[in-house]
Structure formats: C-alpha cells, structure tokens
Amino acid sequence: MTSLVPPTTPPYGARDANSDYSPIPTARMDGGITTVPLSGSAGVEKTVVGGGGGASAKTESGRGSVSGEEEAAIDLPLASSARFQSWYEEGAEVFAKDVPGVNVEDSDTIDNGEGEACVGLEFDADTDVVRVVSHVPTPRGATPLPRELVQTEDCRSRTVLCKILLRDVVGCELEVVSNNSPDKRPDRRPRKASHQQEGSTTAGAFLRIYRYAKKEKDSVGSPRRAAHVVLEVDCGGAGDLRAVRCAVRCIRRLAGLGRDPPCAGEGVWRYHRRALVVVNPHGGTAKAMKVWSTVVSPMFAEAGIETDLLVTKYAGHARDRMTWLGKKSKGGTPEKAGNAKENGERGVSGMVIEASDSGADVLSGVYDTIVVIGGDGMLHEILQGIQIRSHAEGALQGKNYDSTLITRFPPIGIIPAGTGNGLAKSISHENGEHYSALTSTFLICKGQVRTMDLATYQTSNATYTGFLTYSWGLVADVDLESERLRFLGSLRTDIYAVFKIISLPVYPARFSYIPVPSKNREAALRDLVLPDPEEPLPQGWTTIEGGLVLVWASQVTHAAHDILLSPNSTSDDGIFQILVIRGSCSRLKLAKIFLSLESGNFIKSCDNKHVSIYKCVAFRLEPLKPASYNDVDGEKVEGGVIQAKVDPKRLKYFSLSQ
Numbered sequence: 001m002t003s004l005v006p007p008t009t010p011p012y013g014a015r016d017a018n019s020d021y022s023p024i025p026t027a028r029m030d031g032g033i034t035t036v037p038l039s040g041s042a043g044v045e046k047t048v049v050g051g052g053g054g055a056s057a058k059t060e061s062g063r064g065s066v067s068g069e070e071e072a073a074i075d076l077p078l079a080s081s082a083r084f085q086s087w088y089e090e091g092a093e094v095f096a097k098d099v100p101g102v103n104v105e106d107s108d109t110i111d112n113g114e115g116e117a118c119v120g121l122e123f124d125a126d127t128d129v130v131r132v133v134s135h136v137p138t139p140r141g142a143t144p145l146p147r148e149l150v151q152t153e154d155c156r157s158r159t160v161l162c163k164i165l166l167r168d169v170v171g172c173e174l175e176v177v178s179n180n181s182p183d184k185r186p187d188r189r190p191r192k193a194s195h196q197q198e199g200s201t202t203a204g205a206f207l208r209i210y211r212y213a214k215k216e217k218d219s220v221g222s223p224r225r226a227a228h229v230v231l232e233v234d235c236g237g238a239g240d241l242r243a244v245r246c247a248v249r250c251i252r253r254l255a256g257l258g259r260d261p262p263c264a265g266e267g268v269w270r271y272h273r274r275a276l277v278v279v280n281p282h283g284g285t286a287k288a289m290k291v292w293s294t295v296v297s298p299m300f301a302e303a304g305i306e307t308d309l310l311v312t313k314y315a316g317h318a319r320d321r322m323t324w325l326g327k328k329s330k331g332g333t334p335e336k337a338g339n340a341k342e343n344g345e346r347g348v349s350g351m352v353i354e355a356s357d358s359g360a361d362v363l364s365g366v367y368d369t370i371v372v373i374g375g376d377g378m379l380h381e382i383l384q385g386i387q388i389r390s391h392a393e394g395a396l397q398g399k400n401y402d403s404t405l406i407t408r409f410p411p412i413g414i415i416p417a418g419t420g421n422g423l424a425k426s427i428s429h430e431n432g433e434h435y436s437a438l439t440s441t442f443l444i445c446k447g448q449v450r451t452m453d454l455a456t457y458q459t460s461n462a463t464y465t466g467f468l469t470y471s472w473g474l475v476a477d478v479d480l481e482s483e484r485l486r487f488l489g490s491l492r493t494d495i496y497a498v499f500k501i502i503s504l505p506v507y508p509a510r511f512s513y514i515p516v517p518s519k520n521r522e523a524a525l526r527d528l529v530l531p532d533p534e535e536p537l538p539q540g541w542t543t544i545e546g547g548l549v550l551v552w553a554s555q556v557t558h559a560a561h562d563i564l565l566s567p568n569s570t571s572d573d574g575i576f577q578i579l580v581i582r583g584s585c586s587r588l589k590l591a592k593i594f595l596s597l598e599s600g601n602f603i604k605s606c607d608n609k610h611v612s613i614y615k616c617v618a619f620r621l622e623p624l625k626p627a628s629y630n631d632v633d634g635e636k637v638e639g640g641v642i643q644a645k646v647d648p649k650r651l652k653y654f655s656l657s658q
Contacts, residue, residue, distance in 0.1 A: 076123045079247035083234040084119040084207070087132055089162055089227060119161070119231065121247055128254055130209075132162040132229065162229060164211060167656070169255040170445035171210040171303040172248050174233075174241065205233035207244055209251060210302035212442050220432040224442060228302075257303075257447060273368040273447070274306045276357070278318050278382070280374030280418070281311055288373045288417035291437045296373060296415060299438070303445035308357045308367075318378055322362060322385030323392070362409065369411050369654075371444060375418015376468055380633040382412070383454070383465040383651075391463075406454070406465075411652035413444035419486070420560035420634055422468050429557050430571065430657045443654045450657070451649040452571035453555055459630065459638040460533050467651065468633040469559045470644060472621055473507050473550035474500050474581075476631035493560075501590055506547040506583035508624040513542055513578070513616035521574050525617055525648050533641045537620065547583030549590065551621055554578075555646070564600035571655075574648045578614045585610040618645035 122131040135158055209229040216222040233244055277296070279288050289311070300307055312318055360366040372378050386406055394402035415437050416424035428435040431443065455466040471479060478496045485492035517524045531537065552559070553576045554566040566577040581590065589605065596602040605611050620643035621630075630637045 075246055076125065076250055078243050079250040080121055080123060082121060082207070082243040082247045084121075084231040085234040086232040087119050087161060088230040088232075118234065123250055123254070125254060128166040130164040130166060130251060130254070131160050132164070132231070134159040134161055164209060164229060165213065166251065166255040168211040168213045168224075168227075169209060169251060169257070170212060170299065170442060171208075171257070172251040172255070173208050173210075173304070174244055174248050175206045175208060176241065177204045177206075205241055205244065207231045207233060207247065212299075212438070221434050223434040223436065224438060255446075273304065274308070274366060275300070275369045275371050275413075275444075276310065276321075276362060276367045277307045277371045277373065278310045278312065278321065278378065280318070280372075280378045283374040283378060284418040284421075291415060291417045292373055295437045296371070296441050299441045299445055305369075305445065307371075308360075310357045312378075316381065318372075319381045319385035319388070322382055323389045324359070324361065363405075367410050369413055369444065370409070371413045371415065373415045373417050375416070376414075376420050376422050376634050377418065379412070379414055379423065379467065380635050383467060387463065387465045406650050407652075409652070411449045411654060413440065413654045415440040415444075416561065419492075420563075422558045422560045422563070422634075423556060425558040425561040426556035426571070427653065427655055431655055432657075435561060443656065446654070446656060448654065448656055449652050450572070450655045452651050452653055453574055454647040454650040455555060455576070455644050456647055457630075457632055457637065457642060457644045458530065458533055459642050460640055462638050464632050464637050465647075466555075466632045466644070468554070468556060469565065469631075470553040470633075470642075471550065471631045472509075472623075472642075473548055473552075473628050474505065475550045475552050476629045477505070479631055479634055480629050480636050497594055501587060501594065504549070504587055504590070505627075506549060507627040508546070509548050509551070509627075510543060510545045510622040510624060511548065511551060511580060511619065512537055512544070512622075513576075513614055513619040514540060515542060516575055516615050516617055521617070522648050525574055525646055528618060528645055530618060530620075530643055530645055533620070533643055541620075544580070545624075549581040549583055549585055550579070552579040553619065553644070563597045565597065567600040567603065571653075572649050574617065574646050576614075576616050576619060576644070576646060578616065578619065580612045580614060582610050582612075619643065 118135055120133055120135055122133050123129075124131070207230070209231075211227055211229065212224040213227040214222040214224055233241065277292070279292055281289050292309075297307070310318070310321055358366065362370060370382070372382065386409060390402045390405040391400070393405060394400055414424050414427075416435070417437065421435075424440050425435050427443065428439050433439045433443070452467070455470075457464040457466055457470065474497075478493055478500055482492040482496035485495065488495070514528075537543075552565065554569060555576060556571055557564060557566055557569050559565040565579065569575070569577055581593070589610065593602040593605050593611065596605075602611075603613065606613050620641070622641045623639075626639070630639055630642045
C-alpha cells in the first residue's frame with residue numbers, strides 16, 4: 001500500500017519565508033499535545049486549565065473531581081474534536097475554502113467519499129500553542145498506521161496549516177448565523193455553510209481567533225501585525241457547537257484572557273470587559289481621535305472590551321472625571337463645553353457627562369480599566385484627580401489623606417498620542433515590544449496587570465502625584481518654554497535645547513537626597529515621613545550645593561519616546577535615578593550628553609566631577625534664587641522648594657513582564 005505523505009508546500013497559495021507553516025507528518029506523543037479522533041473524545045484524558053493559562057493538571061476522564069477547579073475544568077480533547085470545513089488567515093491572498101485531500105498514487109485504496117481532509121485544532125498546553133491541522137481519515141478497509149507514528153486511530157495523515165502562539169491572541173469568539181437572520185453575515189465569509197440539512201436553524205458558524213503576531217518571530221522589538229484566523233465550522237446539520245464552544249474556552253484560558261463568557265445560542269459568544277477611554281483630541285499633533293478610531297476601537301471590539309468614551313473638552317476635564325461620584329444633575333455652568341444639549345448633562349461639579357459616557361463613578365466597579373489615549377500630561381492630570389479625591393475622602397475619615405485610594409482604582413492603560421509618551425515607551429521597552437499605539441493596545445487587550453511605583457511631590461502649598469520624571473534647570477526650561485512651538489511635535493524640544501545649550505545657564509541650588517537603604521527597602525519607604533518643605537532636614541540626608549545646569553529624576557527607563565534617561569530602572573524598584581550636571585560642565589560635553597540621550601550612552605560621561613547619577617528614595621531641591629521651573633511629568637507645578645519620596649507599587653498597569 002502506498003503511504004500517505006503530507007504536501008511539502010503550503011496547500012493554500014504562496015506564503016513568504018516568515019510564515020508559521022511547517023508540515024509535520026506525524027503527531028507527537030509528548031509535550032502535552034492533545035490530538036484526538038475527530039468523531040469524539042470518549043476515553044481520553046481531561047485537562048484542567050487555571051485562569052492564568054500556564055500550568056495544567058491532568059486526570060482521567062470521568063474519574064473523580066478536581067478540588068477547587070471544578071468550575072474551571074476545560075476538556076482539551078473535546079475542544080480538539082471540533083470540526084471545520086475551511087480556514088482563513090487574514091492577510092493571505094487566498095481564501096482556503098474546502099480543504100483538498102492528499103494526492104495518492106494508489107487511489108484504489110481510497111474511497112473518495114471518505115478520503116477528504118478536514119480541519120481541526122490541536123492544543124499544546126505546555127508550549128502555549130494551538131495548531132490548525134489538516135487530518136486525512138484512514139479509508140475503510142485500509143491498514144491503520146502504527147500508533148507510535150500517529151496518535152489518533154482514525155487519522156492517516158496530519159499537516160500543520162497554521163501555528164498560533166497563544167501569547168499573540170487578544171480575543172476569540174464563536175459567531176453563529178441563524179437561518180432566521182439572513183441579513184447577519186460575518187465580515188469575511190462569502191457563502192453559507194455547505195453541510196447544513198433542511199430544517200436546521202444554523203446557517204453557519206465561524207470561530208474567529210484574533211491575534212497580533214510579530215513580523216519577525218521571537219525578535220525583541222519587532223512590530224506586530226494583525227494575523228487573524230477564521231475557521232468555518234462543520235455543523236454537521238445538527239448545529240451542535242459544544243466542541244467549538246469548548247475550544248473558545250480553551251483558547252481564552254490558555255491565552256490568559258480571563259474568565260469565560262456566558263453561553264449563548266447564536267450571535268457572538270465571548271467574554272466582555274468594560275473600559276473608560278479618555279481621549280485628549282488636542283494633545284501632541286492632535287491625532288488621538290484617529291488612533292482611537294483606526295487602532296484602539298477595532299482591537300477592543302476583537303478582545304470583547306466594551307467602552308465608555310470621554311473626549312476631553314477643557315483643561316482639567318479628565319481630572320474632574322476621576323473625582324466624579326456618578327450623580328447626574330442639571331446644575332453647573334456649561335460655558336467650558338459649549339451647548340449643554342449637545343454635550344449632555346452636567347453634574348454638581350460642573351463636569352460634562354457625554355452621551356457616550358455612562359457617568360459611572362470610576363470606583364463603583366463598573367469599569368475594569370481606565371484607558372488614556374494621549375500623552376503623559378493626560379495621565380498626570382488623571383493622577384492629580386485621584387490625589388484630590390484622596391484628600392477629600394481622607395477628610396471624611398478624619399485623616400489628611402486616604403493613601404489606599406489609588407490602589408482601589410482599576411488598572412490604567414496608556415496609548416501614545418501625545419508629544420513625549422515616556423511611560424508608553426517605557427512599558428514597551430520592559431516588555432521587549434515595538435513602541436506603537438498598536439503595541440500599547442495589545443498589552444491592554446491581554447489584560448495582565450502589575451504594579452508600578454509612584455512619587456509624592458510636596459511644595460510649600462501643594463502636593464502632587466508623579467509617575468515619570470522630575471526636572472529642574474535646563475531640561476525644565478526646554479520642556480515648558482518650548483510649548484509655544486507645540487505645532488512642531490517632538491522637534492520643538494530639540495530646537496529649544498540647542499538654543500539653551502548655546503546660552504548654557506547655571507542655576508544656584510541646594511540638592512539633598514536619602515541614599516537607597518541596603519536592605520528592607522520597601523519597609524523603609526513605608527515608614528519614611530518627610531519634614532515640611534520649609535523645615536530643616538534631619539540627619540541621614542546627603543547635600544550638594546553650588547551652581548547646577550540641571551537636575552533630572554526618573555522612575556522609569558524613558559523620559560520620552562526618544563530619551564532613554566535611566567536604562568537600568570524598572571517600574572517597581574523603589575528608586576529615583578537622578579542625573580545632576582554641575583555648572584562646570586562644558587558646552588561640548590553637554591552637547592554630547594544630549595546627543596546620546598536616545599541610546600542611553602550618556603552614562604559613560606558620568607565622571608562624578610561634572611556629571612553624576614544618584615540613586616535615592618527621597619530628595620529635596622532648594623533653589624538659592626528664583627530661576628527655573630519645577631516640572632513634574634512634563635507639567636509645571638508650584639515653584640520654589642520641592643521634595644519627593646517614592647511610593648512603592650501603587651499604580652496598576654498592563655504589562656506581560658513579571
């Protein structure tokens with residue numbers, strides 16, 4: 001008998017050299033791969049997958065129960081038994097309609113009615129991979145291949161058509177089209193299912209797997225692109241989609257996308273989250289609304305994230321939204337937002353409630369996340385709103401400040417659409433991802449959360465919350481005084497920096513700091529209480545006094561998308577890394593430092609004579625005469641004496657890095 005050999009070239013049109021296609025003629029027996037007969041899953045093992053998607057525990061089907069995970073049980077063999085009659089990879093030139101059988105020389109051993117290939121899924125829970133495979137069943141009367149070569153008894157040949165890395169998946173849905181709803185058509189499906197029987201209520205069903213794969217697989221910093229997979233379900237006439245629904249659960253769990261969706265008979269079947277999206281339409285080069293409509297909104301729809309949209313109308317609008325308690329009324333003054341009828345009702349604080357915004361309190365549990373589309377200044381504004389609310393709620397509790405309120409806020413995601421975009425770049429950098437709006441949206445869709453440090457800044461009359469950088473001297477002058485050139489985008493700071501380096505101002509000041517404790521850093525930070533800004537410093541502080549060119553403190557790697565200010569920082573290390581340049585630094589040396597900021601190589605210029613980097617947990621800056629500005633996260637704050645300390649692990653944000 002002639003053996004069946006899988007094709008050595010992709011069966012559905014030409015593919016490029018970076019394709020995931022890799023034909024594998026036999027099924028592996030190890031590595032956690034589950035390949036089962038397409039006709040059912042009786043007598044095979046059952047895999048229980050936790051919500052995180054990493055580890056799995058295996059038990060024999062039907063024997064006992066799994067303690068603490070019974071409701072989370074996922075039957076991988078059942079999911080693998082789902083049958084499909086076609087598959088499609090978005091971006092390919094050819095729609096893979098009916099899957100052809102494998103060419104065989106000895107055709108008299110094949111019954112044409114039973115030798116047709118069918119498409120299935122193969123799960124590998126150990127490596128977090130799902131494969132789209134083509135199975136050719138063993139014809140009736142033919143001798144099955146040995147079990148050591150093929151794991152499944154009714155499968156004669158297996159070809160991998162597409163490999164899906166679950167870490168690239170942001171969403172998965174089963175879409176069912178009913179005969180009673182002929183106008184409801186999937187986006188990319190030109191025909192009805194071909195195997196339906198008369199009287200069936202199911203016209204077609206489609207499993208959609210939304211993924212954003214790296215263009216260069218496993219390459220750090222490689223851009224991601226949409227590479228979605230659509231499979232047309234072989235309903236078999238009965239419309240039984242149990243195995244496909246199980247496949248949706250498996251993919252979601254193994255991809256780490258959270259809890260399962262509720263079951264539905266038809267329509268779209270997937271898990272939903274809800275986000276408050278804050279858009280600053282005038283930040284940077286005013287492209288935030290375009291980013292929302294072309295990138296963020298479509299990806300959120302694929303991930304099943306519902307949204308309330310707040311387009312800011314005035315300075316402080318996002319700050320007011322964070323302090324909002326969700327009570328609508330018709331009071332307030334409408335001058336800041338134009339026509340009250342067009343902009344919705346106003347609350348007692350005078351804030352606009354948009355028609356696309358439910359007006360729910362951000363702490364009410366309605367929102368799973370707050371998403372900012374804009375620059376670092378918009379997130380700074382939101383944090384100041386949280387700061388104001390912390391003081392207000394602390395007063396109700398008889399305290400000056402409710403320090404725990406920030407930890408009760410939902411995770412915050414930031415999508416770059418401003419000028420600097422330092423935090424978005426820092427998050428992409430720590431994840432080894434390409435910096436872009438698509439990457440930031442991808443991390444939010446994945447839904448994995450970690451915490452980052454914040455900082456509390458105190459001046460004589462105000463308190464601020466920071467997350468990015470503090471600058472004083474030349475950098476603050478460049479950042480704030482170049483606002484008049486905002487129409488030039490990020491180029492404005494380069495032009496103004498050249499002007500300042502030529503003039504090279506020197507600012508007399510006193511800089512003091514607390515070095516990093518050698519042990520128990522987090523406990524030391526919790527117990528650290530700073531004196532009032534006008535009071536003398538206690539023992540334990542180190543002081544530097546004299547003429548300074550700049551003081552530049554950072555809590556993350558990037559001060560802007562093109563400034564690698566602190567290459568060794570992490571978002572939760574509990575440390576300020578502060579660059580101090582003294583007045584004795586030459587113009588040439590200063591120019592070299594600024595030219596090497598993008599690569600971070602300026603660190604090589606640190607000689608502790610003219611240029612120094614200090615690591616500390618708190619600092620104070622006292623200008624000896626009025627000169628520069630206090631710049632927190634790119635925003636001007638009260639001038640004069642300022643001091644700050646690290647608040648460890650306060651803000652939740654989205655990151656795959658652990």
